[in-house]
Amino acid sequence: MAPIVRLRGVGKSFANGVTALEGLDLDVRAGEFLSLLGPSGCGKSTALRMIAGLAAPTRGDLVWRDATRPEVGFVFQEPTLMPWANVRDNVWLPLRLRNVSRAAAAARIDAALSMVGLGGFAGSYPRELSGGMKMRVSIARALVLRPALLLMDEPFAALDEITRLKLNNDLLALKAELDTTIVFVTHSVYESVYMSSRIAIFAARPGRIIETIEIDAPARRDEEFRLSAAYADNARRASAALHGAMEAEARP
Amino acid sequence: MTRQRLLDWTPPVIVFIAMLGLWEFIVWFNAIPPYVLPAPSLIARTLVNDWDTLFASMLVTLRITFEALVAAVVGGGLLALLFARWRWVERSFFPFAVVLQVTPIVAIAPLLLVYLESETAVLVCAFLVAFFPILSNTALGLASTDHNLVDLFDLYKASGFRQLMLLRLPAALPYFLGGLRIGGGLALIGAIVAEIAAGSAGQGAGLAYRIVESGFRLNIPRMFAALTLISATGILIFLLFSALSWALLSRWHDSARDRGG
Numbered sequence: 064m065a066p067i068v069r070l071r072g073v074g075k076s077f078a079n080g081v082t083a084l085e086g087l088d089l090d091v092r093a094g095e096f097l098s099l100l101g102p103s104g105c106g107k108s109t110a111l112r113m114i115a116g117l118a119a120p121t122r123g124d125l126v127w128r129d130a131t132r133p134e135v136g137f138v139f140q141e142p143t144l145m146p147w148a149n150v151r152d153n154v155w156l157p158l159r160l161r162n163v164s165r166a167a168a169a170a171r172i173d174a175a176l177s178m179v180g181l182g183g184f185a186g187s188y189p190r191e192l193s194g195g196m197k198m199r200v201s202i203a204r205a206l207v208l209r210p211a212l213l214l215m216d217e218p219f220a221a222l223d224e225i226t227r228l229k230l231n232n233d234l235l236a237l238k239a240e241l242d243t244t245i246v247f248v249t250h251s252v253y254e255s256v257y258m259s260s261r262i263a264i265f266a267a268r269p270g271r272i273i274e275t276i277e278i279d280a281p282a283r284r285d286e287e288f289r290l291s292a293a294y295a296d297n298a299r300r301a302s303a304a305l306h307g308a309m310e311a312e313a314r315p
Numbered sequence: 316m317t318r319q320r321l322l323d324w325t326p327p328v329i330v331f332i333a334m335l336g337l338w339e340f341i342v343w344f345n346a347i348p349p350y351v352l353p354a355p356s357l358i359a360r361t362l363v364n365d366w367d368t369l370f371a372s373m374l375v376t377l378r379i380t381f382e383a384l385v386a387a388v389v390g391g392g393l394l395a396l397l398f399a400r401w402r403w404v405e406r407s408f409f410p411f412a413v414v415l416q417v418t419p420i421v422a423i424a425p426l427l428l429v430y431l432e433s434e435t436a437v438l439v440c441a442f443l444v445a446f447f448p449i450l451s452n453t454a455l456g457l458a459s460t461d462h463n464l465v466d467l468f469d470l471y472k473a474s475g476f477r478q479l480m481l482l483r484l485p486a487a488l489p490y491f492l493g494g495l496r497i498g499g500g501l502a503l504i505g506a507i508v509a510e511i512a513a514g515s516a517g518q519g520a521g522l523a524y525r526i527v528e529s530g531f532r533l534n535i536p537r538m539f540a541a542l543t544l545i546s547a548t549g550i551l552i553f554l555l556f557s558a559l560s561w562a563l564l565s566r567w568h569d570s571a572r573d574r575g576g
Contacts, residue, residue: 117466137470143463146567147485159481160471188567 065128066090067212067244068114073123074269075109083109085269087123091212091246096238098255098262099248100301101308106270107248108216114246115214136205138215142197144189144204150176151185154204161208168207175203178237195226202234206241213238213245219254231258235284252305256297257284264301266308273311274304353536361536362543369525369537373544376506376521379434380552383441383502388495390442391449398450399457399483416447420505424512433513437521440509445498449491456490457483489560489568496556503549522548 073087084106091097091114099107112118113125115137127133144153151165154175158168176182179199189197198218205213219227235258238245249255255262256278264274280293288294335355341347342354349357362369394412398405420440427436460483468478510523520528522545529537564570 112466115470117469135470137467139463139466141463143461143467145464145482145485147488148567156467156481157471160468160473160477190567190569 064093066092067128067133069126070110070113071124071126073110073113073120073125075106075113075118076121082269084120085271087270087272089263089272089275091244092261093128094242094244095260096235096245096247096258098259099246099265100250100252100255100262100305101265101270102267102305103250104270105265105267105308107265109270110265111214111216111246111248114212133211134208136208136210136213138198138201138205138213138218140217140220142189142194142201144197144200146189148188149185150181150187150189150192150200153189153200154207156204157208171207175207176200178206178240179203180233193226194222195230198222198230199233202237206237206243209241209243211244213243215245215247217248217250220250227254232285234258239283252298252301256294256301257289262301262304264304264308266311273308276300276304350533350535353539357536358539358543362540365537365540369522369541369544372520372522372525372541373548376503376510376523376545376548379438379441379506379521380499380502380548383438383506384445384495384499386438386442387445387449387498387502391446391494391498392453392491395450395453395457395487396479398454405454412447412450415443420444421508421512424509427509428513437506437509437513441502441505444505445502448497448501449494452490452494452497453487456487459490460486489564489570492556492560492563493570496553496560499552499556500549503545503552507545 068091070087070089073084073089074082075084076082087106087110089110099110101107109118113120115135116132117137145156148156151172154172155165155168158171159165172185173182176185179202181196181199181203184192184196184200189200192200201218205215219230222230231254234245247255247258259278260282261278262276263272264276265271266273276297278297280288280291280297339354339356342352353361394404394408398409420443423443424436424440427439430436431439464482464486465478468482473481506521507523510521511527513524514527522541525541526538526545529535529541560570
């Protein structure tokens with residue numbers, strides 16, 4: 064099947080003259096879990112924002128499989144919830160902006176909340192929840208429209224290790240259940256290897272992809288996988304590639 | 316919790332009663348005549364005896380304060396919205412708002428009295444001082460909306476109007492209420508200052524006019540009684556807006572968070 068979107072020769076320069084991305088070629092394949100891995104300032108978040116339509120490329124094109132951008136969900140590094148609205152109304156937002164009343168949206172809101180394990184928290188306010196729970200609400204909100212493409216910008220970077228590992232597993236389970244495509248920005252080699260079917264490794268100044276590696280491991284991942292030789296091998300490959308990226312940056 | 320609250324309130328109440336007692340004692344012990352310094356008991360009696368006049372004046376002051384506040388909320392709020400929508404409006408008008416803010420109202424009041432009926436002039440003075448904190452706070456609130464939430468609204472292609480109603484206005488609400496609390500106190504001060512500058516008023520004489528009038532008649536106890544009511548009015552306004560903030564924000568905003576036991 065054709066990729067959902069192809070990025071061809073995409074570049075992004077800002078008004079201050081900084082080139083965030085240069086000559087980016089990247090396909091997002093249907094059904095994959097693609098990680099964008101790289102040091103800070105390598106333009107991986109900018110690439111994600113361009114796929115979301117939140118930023119326009121200065122050069123190059125995005126070619127969509129169905130001629131237009133499909134339904135997209137976006138999860139930010141912070142939970143980015145409206146503090147004045149309870150969990151139900153936060154998850155309602157994407158539907159509300161499509162003119163679906165709260166009553167008509169109720170079943171879909173409840174389904175999204177139970178998917179992320181927050182069935183009993185619809186009436187709670189964000190400040191009453193832990194960091195991990197807020198991130199779950201944020202994921203439920205992104206999933207409530209059942210997007211074909213879920214974009215995540217370092218969603219678990221601010222969470223503690225234990226919560227992050229739990230959310231990693233829950234996200235993989237959700238992906239299997241919903242059969243969605245995920246593009247996931249991270250700076251953690253271990254997280255990207257554990258989660259991904261493919262990793263695009265970025266270098267900085269200017270931001271570009273220097274290597275793409277396929278993770279040759281079964282699609283089903285669990286805690287066993289973290290201890291396996293295959294995981295270690297892949298982590299070693301990704302680490303080496305990332306070091307290559309840092310080297311490339313040091314000697315332009 | 317209630318026990319703790321009782322303990323919190325006990326010291327200031329004791330200090331208040333002790334100071335009144337000391338005042339009463341000094342006046343009695345030195346036999347100070349009431350036209351120099353009235354005792355608290357005499358002020359209380361005056362407050363009761365002249366209640367009809369004073370209470371009517373208090374209502375006048377309250378009415379002017381709230382009319383000015385409503386005008387400041389409408390004017391300041393709308394201008395803040397224009398500022399948030401178009402930067403050039405902010406650049407064009409904000410300097411003049413600052414000029415109005417930094418010019419002491421007591422210096423503007425006599426000028427306004429030249430051109431306006433005294434009651435209108437009092438209203439305009441109260442409006443001028445309440446306007447700026449509401450404008451600047453609301454403008455700040457509208458400008459400090461979480462940029463990720465703005466991105467989210469863009470992602471779902473929300474119209475500018477829905478972004479305003481569902482995102483920018485709720486995000487600005489705590490700032491607006493902060494401005495309202497400051498503006499409420501200032502509107503009262505503006506009304507009092509202007510009334511004193513006016514020196515006289517026809518039918519609707521406020522509390523400040525009662526002070527001026529009692530001063531002319533050397534009715535010092537009544538001056539104190541009117542002053543007491545002005546303080547009470549200020550406290551009332553403050554409590555009212557604190558309660559409003561609490562009612563609107565307590566569920567979600569950190570400023571209204573209950574840190575008690």
